[in-house]
Amino acid sequence: MLGTLHLLNRSPLGSVIRATLLIESFNGSFRDECLNVNWFLSLDDAKEKIEAFKDDYNGFRPHSALRGLTPNQVLDRHLQDPNFSNLGWR
Numbered sequence: 276m277l278g279t280l281h282l283l284n285r286s287p288l289g290s291v292i293r294a295t296l297l298i299e300s301f302n303g304s305f306r307d308e309c310l311n312v313n314w315f316l317s318l319d320d321a322k323e324k325i326e327a328f329k330d331d332y333n334g335f336r337p338h339s340a341l342r343g344l345t346p347n348q349v350l351d352r353h354l355q356d357p358n359f360s361n362l363g364w365r
Contacts, residue, residue, distance in 0.1 A: 304332065
């Protein structure tokens, strides 16, 4: 098991798996918290509601995958220090 964890942490395949897991997590949140709870009356209405979801998701909610920071906080810290990574993997 330890060898498998090491492989997932350090290999290109591990990076793909982690990215896939993060994307699937976002897709589930987007579906459950935006698409399933809103009735879109027009394309402009859909854009507004999706933008509001995006702002909340990126700006106000801490993410466990980001060790308790919001995506905007991670971006801000990375812009200040390009070597910043709170993810523990690169």
